[in-house]
Amino acid sequence: MQSLVTGFILAIVISGLAFWLNALSWNGALAATLLGTVTFGLGGLEWAVLLVAFFFSSSALSRLAKKRKAGIEEKYAKNARRDAGQVLANGGVAGLFVLLHALLPEAAWTWLGFAAALAAANADTWATELGVLDPNPPRLISTGKPVERGDSGGISPVGLLAAVSGALLIGVLGAVLFPGSAVLVLPASANHPLTFSMILAFTLLLGLAGLAGSLVDSLLGATLQAIYYCPACRKETERHPSHTCGTPATLLRGMPWLNNDWVNAICTLTAVLVTLGIYMVI
Secondary structure: OHHHHHHHHHHHHHHHHHHHOOOEOHHHHHHHHHHHHHHHHHHOHHHHHHHHHHHHHHHHHHOOOHHHHOOOHHHOOOOOOEOHHHHHHHHHHHHHHHHHHHHOOOOOHHHHHHHHHHHHHHHHHHHHHHHOOOOOOOEEOOOOOEOOOOOOOEEOHHHHHHHHHHHHHHHHHHHHOOHHHOOOOOOOOOOOOOOHHHHHHHHHHHHHHHHHHHHHHHHHHHHOEOEEEEOOOOEEEOOOOEOOOOOEOEEEEOEOOOOHHHHHHHHHHHHHHHHHHHHHHO
């Protein structure tokens, strides 16, 4: 109970700071407080550092080159101030693995799942925030056709590099901070110091998984995600029911229920499945 109280206090402080900096909406701050309490209280310092690294690095990039992104943000479902849906979409799967860790404290795979989910969320966020700065137009992942910057499903060399970098950041931290410095082999409770090769393998695994999650995100954005059309601005957008101009947006393609939050959640789940699948094989 004491650890949860401490976790709640830390989560309140960080969420409050993020709200003050306009990185979170009021309901986003509430969701972040819940996620932070679970992570800080049931996970501990290592788990908290990984979550905070994801949140602050992605939030910082959301503010990078804001003027250049001004004409693109109208295409996104939401703005840079994250709400509860965005917080849970990016961190909900990771939070689930914190709960599993509390039930199975000796299991190494819970840390792997937690780190993989955050690696994918970081990869996707970095790709979105930095990819639009590529001087060349992106191409639709499903067809290779050039599309406008900010269009769902568009990928670019800068965006792909950003995705890998974001995933590798979490990978490095995940390897170095692995609780107890245990080797990721069964039995998970065997404590041995991590070697450089193990750290490298862990980092590359999460880098691959994070990139895979980001690419699945783009593929869904190009095919199944709900994309709308603003007849007044004559532009595609993820925003619904109204575009930023206030005009009602009509469904152009995709499945109405599959919004950006669901796509982000699937992105993190994909990375978890890739990571744990490889882990079980080797």
